[in-house]
Amino acid sequence: MLRNKELRFYFASLFAVLVTGTVISYSIDPRAGLVALIALLLTVVISGLFSYWRYRQIGKLSNYLKRITGGDYSLDIRDNAEGELSILKNEIFKVTVTLREQAEQLKKDKRFLADSISDISHQLKTPITSMRVMTELLGDENLPREKRAEFTQNIRSQLERLQWLVTSLLKLSRMDAGTIEFRKETVDVRSMLTKAVEPLLIPMEIKNQALEISGDERTRFTGDLNWSAEAVTNVIKNCVEHTPQGGKISIQFGETPIHTWIAIQDNGEGIHPDDLPHIFDRFYRGRKSHKDSIGIGLAMSKSILLNQGGAIEANSEPGRGALFTIKIYKSIV
DSSP: OTTSHHHHHHHHHHHHHHHHHHHHHHHHOHHHHHHHHHHHHHHHHHHHHHHHHHHHHHHHHHHHHHHHHTTOOOOOOOOOSOSHHHHHHHHHHHHHHHHHHHHHHHHHHHHHHHHHHHHHHHHHHHHHHHHHHHHHHHTOTTOOHHHHHHHHHHHHHHHHHHHHHHHHHHHHHHHHHTOOOOOOEEEEHHHHHHHHHGGGHHHHHHTTOEEEEEEOTTOEEEEOHHHHHHHHHHHHHHHHHTSOTTOEEEEEEEEOSSEEEEEEEEOSSOOOTTTGGGTTSTTOOOTTOOTTOOSOHHHHHHHHHHTTTEEEEEEEOTTSOEEEEEEEEOOOO
16 A cells, blocks of 8 residues: 555655654643644554555455456446445446446347348348359250240349349448438328339239228428338338238328328238237348348338337238338427
């Protein structure tokens, strides 16, 4: 403890006071000098003991911080007593809790990144392998013309799938990084739904599916028209894929004092209860997923809506279709 420069100066000062006080008191009255000597000695002893205790506590804190640096966040040094040292312990514990939470989040992010890379690799590997095989077959001069046309069309389809996957992943990564600036404009819900449904009219016609849109034509919300339309398109696309020939998809919309809502419902096969909590997870493919499904469309819809202060939820019973409810909350001034 005496290796500490501060303590050496402190005890040297006490010793100087002790000697000076004793000499002055003794010169006035020998008995007073003796009393002063005893009093000053007690002061030095008490001060020494207190300093020893304080520096032991500081040493414990130092060891605690070393263990924290080593990744041991299980320690708890909270102190309910009064005093500056107790306050310091509690503040250090708060920092420890923050560090533990950040370390746990970092582990989750690393696992998520590893899982995402694995999922992306799998999604890329399947079409690339398929195209490689078909490319080799196209090199056969004796390949019939109809087969050549079929393989060419398949390669084109796989390339479109890869392009959509890469584009979607880039959009998601930009949203995660917060680099996309969502516009704050007044969006007419009926016009937005028309824009969202447009890319799906042909697939719906092929499956002879009926589409019904109804709601208050005056419904508006503040958000980004294009991104909102893309989010709704992905939801409707999911309904189209899981609704049989001759099925029906209905879209209703309206608003409350708190939010604007859009309800998208189909009468398809529904969502299995075990799949329901995960359908908005990236790369999740449920039991009845479409064979070409990548499991990213609904995840993108959720991310788009969250970035605009919205939310989406799904409800379903197997065999009775699915209901997706979108809510875009109004800002409170």
